[in-house]
Amino acid sequence: MSKSEKENPTSGYVTLHELHGMQFEASGFSFLPKYKVQSLLAGRHKSAMRGRGLDFKEVRQYVAGDDIRNIDWKVTARTQKTHTKVFSEERERPVLLVVDQSSSMFFGTQSYLKSTVSAHLAALGAWRTVDVGDRVGAFVFNDTKFENIRPQRSSTAILSMLKTIEVYNNQLNAQQPPQSKTLILESVFQKVRSTVNHDYLIVIISDLRGISDKTIHHIFNLKRHNDVMVFHIEDDWEKELPLRAISLSNSDRQVSIENSMKKVREKHQKAFANEKEMLTDQFAEYGIPVLTFNTNERLADQLRDLLKDH
Template identity: 30%
Template structure:
C-alpha cells in the first residue's frame, strides 16, 4: 500500500476506533480487566478479622506480634493482541473482509488499553511467528500498531494456534491480558496450549468469521480455493448431501473451538463480519465485569 493511502487508512481507523474506545468502552474495559494481578504493598499489624493466611511470619517473629502483608490491585496491565494473519483472513463475502474487521477490533482494544494506562503489544502469527511488537505505551506506539495491522504482509499462509499460545506463554514473563483474535479455521487440537497459556495469563478469544463460511449456497458448480494451501476444486452445491456435509463440518469444527475455550476457562465471543462488533465486545466486557 502506498504511503499516502496507508496514512489515510490509519487516520480513518484511528478516528473511528479511538472514538469507540473513549465513548463506549472506557468504563466496561476498565471494569472487565482492571487489577487482575495483586502486588505487595506493605506490612501492618494484624487486626481482628484479617485473613491469617496473609500473616508475614518473618516480620511477626522479629516484632513478637503478628503482622500481615497488604496487597493492592495492579492497575497497570500489559495487553497482548494475538493476531491471525493466515491466508483465510482475506476472505470476505458478506460485509467487510475478516482482515478489516480484525483490524478495527484490534485498534479499538489498543486505544481502550492506553486510555486505561496499559501497555500494549502484538504477536502476528500464521503457522509461524511472523512478527512480535513488544508492549509499550503511548499514541505513537498505537499508530505504529495500526499501520502494521493494515499493511503487514506475512511470509506464510497456514495456521498454527498452539505455536502462538506457546510463544505467548514463554515470551511474556509477567501476567498479561491476551486477546486471541482469529477465525479459528483449523483442524488442530489446540486445547492443551490454550489451557497452559490461560493459567499463566488472562486469555480472551475473539473469533471473526464470515457467514458464507458456515453454509454453502445452492448455486450449482462452484470452484473453491483453500486460501491457506492454495488448493482448488470444483464442488456441486446443488447437491443437498454436499451442502449438508459442509454444514456438518462447520458445526463440528465450531463445537471443537467452543469446547476448547470452555475446558480452558477462556471467555470467547464470535463476531460475524456483517455484525456489530461494538455490541459483541460490550457484551463480552459486561460478562467479565
C-alpha cells in the same frame, strides 16, 4: 457508522487512517462483565494483599503471617477473635493481542473480510487499553512470519503497532492459494510463551483455522499464569452454504457449484458446528471464553453487545 467504515466497508484492505479513526469507537465496553475470567481488558484488576493497599476490601479472621499492623481491634474486641483488614491493590495488567492476518482470513461474503475484522478488533482493543492507562503489545502474523511488538502505552506506539497490522493486511493476495497456518500458529504461540511471564491478558483474534493440539497446549500453558480469551471470527458462508449456485474463480479458471443439495449443505453445517463446539469446549475447560464475531456487523457494536460496560 464511523467515517472510516463509511468510506469503503467492503474494501479488501485496511488503512492506518481507518485504524487510527477507530480510537473514537473504542468506548462502551470493558471486556469484563459477562465472563468469569478476571479483569478482561478492563485494564486493571484487584488482588488480595496482606498489607496496605489502595482500597479497603474486607475484614477476615487473622491467620499466621498476616501483618499485625492491619489487625482490626474493634472487630477483634467484639468477636473475641483476632481479625485483620484486607486491602486490595490496583495493579497493571498488560494486554497482548495476537492478530491473525493469514491467507485464510482473506475471505468474506458480507460487509467485511475476516482479515479486516481482525484488524478492527485489534485497533479497538489497543485504543481501549491505552485509554484506561495500561500497556498493550501484539504478535501480528501471516502464513510464514510474525512480528512481536512489545507492550507500550503511548498513542505513538499504538500507531506504530497499527502500521504493522496495515502492512501485514495489505500483503494479503487473492491470487495466491491459501496456505496451511498450522506451523506458524505453533511458532507464534511458542514465542508468546517465551515472551510473556504472568499477569497478562492475551487476546487471540483469529478464525483458528489450522489450529493443532500443540498450539492448544501452548495456549493452555499461557492460561496458567495469565488471562486468555479468544475472539473467533467467522463468515456466514463458512457456517452454512448458501441456497443457490455459486461461482468460484482463481483468475485462471471458474467453476460453478450448486449448493441447493440438502445432504451436502447439512454435512457442511454439521462439520463446521462440530469443529467449533469441540474447540469451544476445550477452551471452556480451562476457563478461556470464546467470543464469536461475524463479518456483517460493525465491530464496535459487536464488542458493546458482547462486553457491555456496566
